[in-house]
Amino acid sequence: MATAPPAVETVELRKSYGGVVVLDGLTLRVARGSVHALLGPNGAGKTTTVRILATLTAPDGGAARVDGHDVVRDRRRVRRSISLAGQHAALDDAQTGRENLEMMARLAGLTRSAARRRAAELLERFDLVAPAGRRVATYSGGMRRRLDLAASLVGEPSVIFLDEPTTGLDPRSRQGLWEVVGELAGAGVTVLLTTQYLEEADRLADRIAVLHGGGLAAEGTPSELKRRFGAHRLELTMHDTTSFADAAVRLGDRVTHRDPVRLELAVTTDGSGTQVRDLLDEADPDRRGIARFTVRGATLDDVFLTLTSRPMAAGRREVAGV
Known part of the structure; x- marks a missing residue:
């Protein structure tokens, strides 16, 4: 049986800012329908990787493909396949939750009636029916995060990028968002997640990539990484x-x-x-x-500290289980 092509792939990806190397030959593959977490210290290149894959930043070298489309040559096709929920919710505080979703649906090309139906589906799915008629300015942090994620799913993307989606949330709101991510993966959506919370990666991810020194320090399932590096x-x-x-x-x-x-x-x-x-x-x-x-x-904390406290040799990566 032929192996399905990856949903996300980078090959020798490179990016620098003002002479500072952020990505130095990153090669990464994300299987379709999986949750793949990117871990690494601040400045490791997690957000830069997501921005390149989302066509918001051009790479200096290497190649990247999403859903089979090159992020430089096929930007429009990539953008039709993906959605991005960044570190800060991209919502209009002056509108209600329902209005935000209907606006996003209309921007995605849905008719007015289809936009209303899609908004109603998402409000139900993310447990936002009760506050749907309130202005977003009155929402709690957890509610804003759920609405932002709902808005990112209006177009039913095949790949979704979540850049530190639970930063600043209380434990209950974080738990709720974890359940939503699990549901997305269960429905066949590919999720690439960056996070500072090791527990979050351990709980959600099918595979984890640890970035360090601009490259891939190690990759594997949580249990493989703990067994090998913890x-x-x-x-x-x-x-x-x-x-x-x-x-x-x-x-x-x-x-x-x-x-x-x-x-x-x-x-x-x-x-x-x-x-x-x-x-x-x-x-x-x-x-x-x-x-x-x-x-x-062993915990992912042990893995993280082991991998990010040692120098990263040029061209070196370690893939657990391989």
């Missing part, structure tokens, strides 16, 4: 300062975290019972110094 941790809390100091000396440079005030130490481990027992015996051979211990699994 590590289990054995966290120790000691009884007193003497046992803390003695354990720190015994474990040496394997200690990854130390807090003398809380009497806490941490070392990496493979998580096996044998190694954990050996580390406990090594840190506390008399079995009198450890007050308690915890073994914690």
Whole structure:
């Protein structure tokens, strides 16, 4: 069976601003109907990548295609296939929620009656029927975000770019938006998501790309990345300062975290019972110094810190699971 072409693809994508290299040969492929997250520190090139893919910024080099269309040569076709929800809601505060959606539908080419029907569908889908007649200026942050996402779906795009869509939202509003993203993917829409929230990427993404130094530092499913670049941790809390100091000396440079005030130490481990027992015996051979211990699994925080705290070699990328 032939493999379906990717919904989004970049090959050796490059972009600089005033001599500052933002993208330095980024190659990325996003499968159709998937949620693909871009992670990276500030300045890693996440928003620039989205802007290039959305035809808002021209690349300096390389190539990018969305839904099979080149973002430079076929800009109009790309724009008919996509939608973009940026970091700030693009709404008219003076209009009601319903008016915003009907206006967007009319701009997308729908007739007046079709625009009303589409707006009603989206208001229902995003749980905005009750406030639909209110001016958007009165909406909460979560309501504005849901309305902005609804507006981005008026034209029923095959690919949607979400650039840090939950920034500034409270936990309940963020949870609601996560459910909407899950529904979009379930309906076959391809979602490319940039986010600063590692929990968000872990929860939503089928695959995660970590950007660092203008390129792709690593890519894979959340579990693959955690298995390859994260590590289990054995966290120790000691009884007193003497046992803390003695354990720190015994474990040496394997200690990854130390807090003398809380009497806490941490070392990496493979998580096996044998190694954990050996580390406990090594840190506390008399079995009198450890007050308690915890073994914690790897998280995306560990992956993120591991990948973004080391220099990015030119042309280097690591794809988990490959």
